Amino acid sequence: MSPHGFPGTLHNVIDLRALRDDPDRLRASQRARGEDDAVADRLLDLDSRHRSALTRFESLRAEQKSAGRSVSSASPEEREPLLAAAKTLSSQVKEAEAEADRLAADLSGVLAEVPNIIEEGAPAGGVDDFTVLDKAGAPRELGFTPRDHLELGELLGAIDMDRGAKVSGARFYFLTGVGAMLELGLLNMAMQRAAANGFTPMIPPVLVKPETMGGTGFLGEHAPEVYHLPADDLYLVGTSEVPLAGYHANEILAADALPHRYIGWSPCFRREAGSYGKDTRGIIRVHQFNKAEMFVYTTAERAHEEHLRLLGWQREMLDLLELPYRVIDTAAGDLGTSAARKYDCEAWVPTQGAYRELTSTSNCTDFQARRLNIRYRDPEGKPRFATTLNGTLATTRWIVAILENHQQADGSVVLPEALRPFVGREVLEPVGAKG
Template sequence: MLDIKKIRKDPEFFKQKLATRNVDPKDIDEVLALDEKRRELLQQTETLKAKRNAASKKIGEAKRNHESADDAIAEMRQVGEDIKKLDVEVEENDAILNDKLAHLPNVPRDGVPVGPDEDSNREEYKVGEPTKFAFEPKHHWDLGEKLGILDFDRAAKVSGARFVYYVGLGAQLERAVYNFMLDEHMKEGYTEVLPPYIVKAQSMYGTGQFPKFKEGVYQVNGEDMTLIPTAEVPLTNYFSGEEIPTDKLPVYVTALSPSFRSEAGSAGRDTRGLIRMHQFNKVEMVKYVKPETSFDELEKMTKNAENILQKLGLPYHVITLSTGDMSFTSAETHDIEVWMPAQDKYREISSCSNCTDFQARRMHITYRDENGKLQLVHTLNGSGLAVGRTVAAILENYQNEDGTVTIPEVLVPYMHGITKITPENAVPFNYLHK
């Protein structure tokens, strides 16, 4: 959430910056009008409280002098009723003001490409050459189904579209990938966490998914509890309402969790394969840092995600998202897109964002600066990586002409020495292969 004091101080700055994020300048004017009304109401309340105190003093003097205090008592009762009415007005005004503020996105950092959508994203650099084959590469879903390690049909029978069974060496490969990711992040100083997979609505509000993006999640138990769309939510809320000791900063945490997304509005997009699922595993990275280091920490986090792809030998490129494509809470986002040979293009596999103090203000996460003054921390989050998409990239980039898949060298120990997935070893009970 943005700081209303800063908006009040320099409204033109916020109008200009947020206009690049498709925010109408009138929205800022509405926020300022509500803020002005709030301060006026509070001033009226203070005036009435002073009047009530004066009436109370009159009553005391009248009683000491054995005089009638009826007029003063009547005046105090009326003032009390007026204060109650104003309190209701303040509460109603605050609700509208907070809702308006809650729908305003973070201010983009200077230098972030300005544009309405992904077409304005800026490529920063490429790593590795796109994989080329002497044969027509197969899509990962065709490879997985032929080997029997990905079963979309039975998942659809049991759960519906956009679900999958990983079977045999497919399940083992998925597990190998996320264990490898966690081990690599721990080498970089991240503490592994196993978080809850269901969170309160307040936690979703804290990280910025609510109130604006409720249609994208699965809610349970009425509207209070939500299946997490990413481990960012429970990880970033870990210190909500707390002061982190300054000498403990920065704090790095990482977690494997399932992610649950309704994929509202994605009808017809990526209907096959592992790219856009209702349930998928993801390894998440989250940082709590001091403001002056947060953009350096963003670059480090991006490198942490890149490290996984480099060790897996997967080609990728890094892009900086435009103001119209970056996430609601982000001030700057670097996406990493991995090469998918069968699609002949790069696909997102990680998104690393610096949310500055936007989330911390909602969650009240603080530390003390060198002067002992309470300040908001900056929070960062990034995929390290989306596991299913990594499996998809491995299947496509490491496929062989005969339909087998070679295991990347770094994953062989996690696969208990298996170096290749073949029809013979993929799934012991697969009766489709003789």
């Protein structure tokens, strides 16, 4: 029997009713992602068999109840055959219940592996098949050979990778002196700008239960990225999206209060599994970093506009930091499990001669809300699943772009004007060789 007291109860991560009405939508989404489109047929088959099993169970249970009433009112001579029939029915009910539960488990297992259905218009293909939507700012003509962010960080007394590795291993680091002040200033700037735009500032827990991590879609294809503490059965989050998504789990939100907008500041942890040999120098790809993450609960009808607002707030932040960047529409095969559409802002990194991701903003439609059972009541009073969206507003990696784009020939870095009040200085000056 399911925990809800009824066999085969499901918390669907894909709307099965919508799938029955339009299976081609899932098929097209799977093909765009480079995934198996036959999963739609497997789901339809399991769904049909599951519903048939439930119908049989309900019919047999009704018959069993009727037989029970007949036994209680039967005469002594009628009772024995009726009891025998009731016993047979009881066995059949148990078998039907077990079959419904088995099919529900099979259906849930397949559903759990199916990524969100992409939004119409998202580019098909893999990591290199994105569409460039816009560019802002031109890469600066430096007039000298630029130093990379690690060399600059060492000159400024801002980044210490060697001692990070000594203390914790590869891909760990210390931000020291002005490096620590730069990160704190950057994140404070993001938090204050978000608060001014109506976001509620949050400092969330960074250890979460399996149902929270799984509910946000990070225990599927992303599971190798996640740190797990087996003794406590808790997970370290790779983004505050995870605890912020779990914040309203199993709640029905007031529709007239939507959207709920939160900005979470948290340390983030990623194993970087599969990234051996990639970005091993400096702080581009590390195991621990800090991030300010926007998270929104809204309705499906408002989600597209809200997604563009998140992108707009990200662009405002990058413009204030005077960073050249481009906006890309991420291809379906690079969306991850939960996102239906994702826009990235990639800043220019002079020493790499390339744009590198600084922000992402994703519309996860009702994918996470279904898993976490987050609903609101529509104007008719009917509960509907909420839509969740997320977007980066600042993170440790931004230091890379700030240092490299604003460096001077002598190794100093002139901070963008908007950031200066938060760091407490205009220029970061070299401090000499490492101690």
